[in-house]
Amino acid sequence: MGAKRIKNKRSFVSGLIAEFTVARIIWLTNFRAAMEFRTAFMLQIVGMMINDCAFLALWILFFQVMGSVNGWSGTQIFALLGMNLMCYGFTFGFAGGSLWLPRYVEQGTFDGFLLSPRNLYVRTMTSRFDLAGLGDALLGVILIIAYAVITGSALSLVWFAAMLPATMLIFLSVSVVAGTAAFYLPDSNHTVMAVFKVFMNPTMYPSALFPKVARFIFVVLIPSLTVGGLPVEAVMGHSWLTLGLVWLIALLWLLISIAAFYGSVRRYESGNFIGLRG
Amino acid sequence: MPAITVSHLVKSFSLAVRQPEQGRLRNFFKPEKEIVTAVDDISFTVPEGEAVAFIGPNGAGKSTTIKMLTGILYPTSGNMTVAGLHPYKNRRELAFRIGTLFGQRSQLVPNLPVRDSFELFGAIYELSPATVRRRQKELIGLFDLAEFVDRPVRKLSLGQRMRAEIAVALIHKPEIIFLDEPTIGLDIVAKKSLREVLGRINREEGVTLFLTSHDVGDIEALCTRTMVVNHGRIVVDESTDALKHDYFAHRPVKMVAVEPSLEEIIQDIYGAKK
Numbered sequence: 001m002g003a004k005r006i007k008n009k010r011s012f013v014s015g016l017i018a019e020f021t022v023a024r025i026i027w028l029t030n031f032r033a034a035m036e037f038r039t040a041f042m043l044q045i046v047g048m049m050i051n052d053c054a055f056l057a058l059w060i061l062f063f064q065v066m067g068s069v070n071g072w073s074g075t076q077i078f079a080l081l082g083m084n085l086m087c088y089g090f091t092f093g094f095a096g097g098s099l100w101l102p103r104y105v106e107q108g109t110f111d112g113f114l115l116s117p118r119n120l121y122v123r124t125m126t127s128r129f130d131l132a133g134l135g136d137a138l139l140g141v142i143l144i145i146a147y148a149v150i151t152g153s154a155l156s157l158v159w160f161a162a163m164l165p166a167t168m169l170i171f172l173s174v175s176v177v178a179g180t181a182a183f184y185l186p187d188s189n190h191t192v193m194a195v196f197k198v199f200m201n202p203t204m205y206p207s208a209l210f211p212k213v214a215r216f217i218f219v220v221l222i223p224s225l226t227v228g229g230l231p232v233e234a235v236m237g238h239s240w241l242t243l244g245l246v247w248l249i250a251l252l253w254l255l256i257s258i259a260a261f262y263g264s265v266r267r268y269e270s271g272n273f274i275g276l277r278g
Numbered sequence: 279m280p281a282i283t284v285s286h287l288v289k290s291f292s293l294a295v296r297q298p299e300q301g302r303l304r305n306f307f308k309p310e311k312e313i314v315t316a317v318d319d320i321s322f323t324v325p326e327g328e329a330v331a332f333i334g335p336n337g338a339g340k341s342t343t344i345k346m347l348t349g350i351l352y353p354t355s356g357n358m359t360v361a362g363l364h365p366y367k368n369r370r371e372l373a374f375r376i377g378t379l380f381g382q383r384s385q386l387v388p389n390l391p392v393r394d395s396f397e398l399f400g401a402i403y404e405l406s407p408a409t410v411r412r413r414q415k416e417l418i419g420l421f422d423l424a425e426f427v428d429r430p431v432r433k434l435s436l437g438q439r440m441r442a443e444i445a446v447a448l449i450h451k452p453e454i455i456f457l458d459e460p461t462i463g464l465d466i467v468a469k470k471s472l473r474e475v476l477g478r479i480n481r482e483e484g485v486t487l488f489l490t491s492h493d494v495g496d497i498e499a500l501c502t503r504t505m506v507v508n509h510g511r512i513v514v515d516e517s518t519d520a521l522k523h524d525y526f527a528h529r530p531v532k533m534v535a536v537e538p539s540l541e542e543i544i545q546d547i548y549g550a551k552k
Contacts, residue, residue, distance in 0.1 A: 021401075022401055022402055025398065025401040025402075026398065026401075029390065029394060029397075029398045030387075032390060032394070033389040033390050034389075036389045036390070109383070111345070111383065112383070112385055114349055114350045115349070115350065115373055115378050116373060116402060117370045117373035117374045118370070118402060119370075120369075268350075268351070268352075269291060269351070270350055
């Protein structure tokens with residue numbers, strides 16, 4: 001009697017494949033659910049792309065007036081913004097659960113993930129996806145291709161592709177670490193978003209604008225430059241060292257986020273949220 | 279092997295308590311902490327196949343106990359096993375073997391038909407597509423879902439949704455089902471039909487039921503044993519029949535009504551409308 005499908009004898013790799021197979025099905029189900037409201041879906045994607053284009057136009061105007069800054073010009077902004085948008089869009093387009101963590105904890109809906117027979121980290125992170133993120137990702141791909149065309153370097157596409165998974169891991173990991181504040185602070189949604197923005201906002205600025213101390217802080221302590229500025233520098237200089245550094249920081253942050261997440265889950269207190277208005 | 283064993287289980291929460299005489303700044307930076315013991319040294323055993331009611335007033339510790347037994351909450355101290363597994367240490371293995379229904383929570387996908395939730399949960403429990411189809415067919419029949427299984431969950435009535443909730447929770451044929459207020463908000467007819475199905479699963483398939491409810495009808499219809507919990511402690515643990523006889527101020531008298539009861543009249547009306 002009962003579905004005695006205990007999978008604890010799996011190897012790490014087959015376990016991981018099983019988790020991502022289920023995550024893919026969950027994502028497709030969420031996508032189908034979003035498709036029930038097609039107009040809202042399209043509006044979010046198009047709206048986000050227009051918003052991003054306005055930001056791009058602003059930077060291009062800036063460099064037209066200022067000329068190049070430490071080797072950075074409008075062309076590099078295509079790469080910077082493209083990398084950022086792909087990174088943000090693909091990360092939260094596939095694993096947007098980290099941004100929902102404060103709501104899950106506050107409303108007690110985190111219970112559902114603890115009752116699921118899946119890996120808690122993967123299940124939680126893949127529980128949601130950000131529709132607008134797909135618009136970001138699409139524009140990001142267009143901008144990276146535009147950069148490759150402008151610079152005449154098809155090889156740069158390979159460099160960006162080699163760095164994208166690492167930058168996505170950093171984005172995800174930092175959002176998870178920020179999200180774990182929800183296990184310690186009541187009503188933490190705004191706090192978590194504010195903390196995450198400390199990391200996210202500098203990702204949109206050229207690394208050339210950061211003096212040495214700030215550069216150290218935003219690479220080592222708050223890894224904002226590793227998802228924007230550093231990847232562009234690596235592509236510009238074909239720097240294996242920078243590529244390696246970005247991957248090293250990504251793996252470190254992944255480990256930190258896993259430790260922070262599982263360490264915090266023990267503090268989860270559940271609850272029966274009814275939706276009182278304060 | 280017992281389905282559930284609990285030994286000296288304790289769960290405490292720490293709460294910041296505002297002291298009006300302390301002033302706002304002190305309350306903000308150095309709040310007083312109060313330890314609230316929601317579950318206070320409880321022990322019990324539930325044999326396989328038993329249907330147990332775990333009842334008590336609001337805040338007695340019922341839901342906290344269920345949440346510890348299902349691996350949601352980490353206990354402060356004490357030991358427990360469910361299906362021979364430690365709920366928190368073996369959370370994933372346990373999830374394959376238990377089913378849960380929290381009356382105030384939904385696990386269905388709101389914008390998609392109920393059928394999609396069957397498929398999603400089948401994938402989550404790693405059932406083959408053929409097994410999902412077979413179980414889906416069985417559960418649609420058992421819970422009488424055929425009429426609305428292709429309707430989006432958000433368009434279902436509460437009764438229909440609850441039937442769908444429990445059907446989806448059973449897709450992996452759990453050995454033990456934890457039910458926290460399963461009939462909350464349901465009308466008499468929906469309650470009756472849900473109780474009948476749960477009773478049948480317990481009797482025919484030997485599934486252990488662990489139920490909390492404020493509805494005495496649920497307990498009488500389903501549970502042979504009742505534990506009463508208050509202030510985190512079990513104050514009564516005996517058969518439901520004995521409980522009725524021992525704790526009612528007056529002895530129950532069985533009567534056969536010539537006129538139908540109000541409940542029967544309402545059921546007749548609902549039945550006629552259906």
